[in-house]
Amino acid sequence: MSQAPERLTRGTSAESIARHLRTEIESGTYRHEQQLPSTRALAAEWETSVATVTRAMQMLTAEGLVISRDRSSRVVNYPGEERRARQETEAPTILVIGGYAGSGKSELGRIIARLTGWPLFDKDSATRPVVEMALVELGSAPSDRESDLYLSKVRPAEYEALRTLTAENVACGNSAIMTAPFIRELRDEAWTRHMAADAEALGATLRVIWIRADADTMQTYIRRRGAARDTHKLAHWDDYLQGVDQDFTPTLPYAVIDNSLSSPPLQEQARELLTAWGVL
Structure with missing residues (x-):
């Protein structure tokens, strides 16, 4: 941290x-x-x-x-979970985990990766060093996540890199998890059709989780991670919340995980969902 x-x-x-x-x-x-x-x-x-x-x-x-x-x-005291034995006859899964900043996407992805043994590709972990260097070279601050330069030039490349990493693993027969906000993407019918077509071409099952959290929980996550990229959000928190749609609905089938303080622990919800999907 x-x-x-x-x-x-x-x-x-x-x-x-x-x-x-x-x-x-x-x-x-x-x-x-x-x-x-x-x-x-x-x-x-x-x-x-x-x-x-x-x-x-x-x-x-x-x-x-x-x-x-x-x-x-x-x-x-958490010795870990018994991971399910993989069966070569099973179709791999592409698991997309989206949600607003501070909703707990990365933590949920890690929990599911530990339960399943699937590789995890988190957007920030996978792309941040390159993104920060690119922003500096383009004349912006490494923490910039709000400007048109970032949104129109850099951000699309981040998501394409994430999609490529995932597709490469799935092509090798491995299920894969990718975590990122996916706010634009999951409301874009062209993008979701593209993802569905990719999954079909790879013989994979496409699953989507949208993770929600109350405002206090999101703020707590953001403050605790102490990332420079969140400086603008925290400095303009009330304005930022104006743009958070708590009723956000992806344009393709999805499951909801609620990470609000009053909800069951993430691990409990993740296990229940994976069991319902037949993964555990």
Whole structure:
């Protein structure tokens, strides 16, 4: 994480801290048997009280995700899931995960990758170094994600690179996950027809997940990751929210995962969906 998270405008509840740490454990950010930061360190990180962090840890301990050891140290207890044995006779899956910034796309992608063993292609991880260099060479800031230069020149190349990486893996018989906002793409009928045609040509099944979250959850994710590309969003948060369509509907069949604070954990929802699809 490049910098400490900023203060949240509404404070941070024990439930919110527990949810975010749970997701970080289940997505592999915190590994099995890794020692967690101390209660005081977590309280400082979240800019909340020791008592609030203690309540969050009690929730995770009750779920079996955290084990307390001597001298108040706590370690992660998440040895991992048994991955489903692959069968060569099965058609590979192209899984598209879209959602607004801070909705939890990358975390959901990591959780599903851990459950299935499928390769994961996250747009930011796959393209950010090249994108930042290109923006600088074109005379813009490396954090630019709002200008016409980025939106019309650089962004389309990012998505094409992601599509190519995925198609190359699927052509080898591997299912693949790609995570990105996909806001323009999933409402563009020409793009969705293109993706469906690609999947058919590759003998693959195309699946789409749209992940939603309430505004406070999205802001928490964005602040915690501390990415320079989010500076403009956070500085103009109310204006940014004006452009967030909580009723966004992709133009092809899709499943919804809700990552709001009141919803079940991402891992639980992911497992239920993969089971319904016959993947697990």
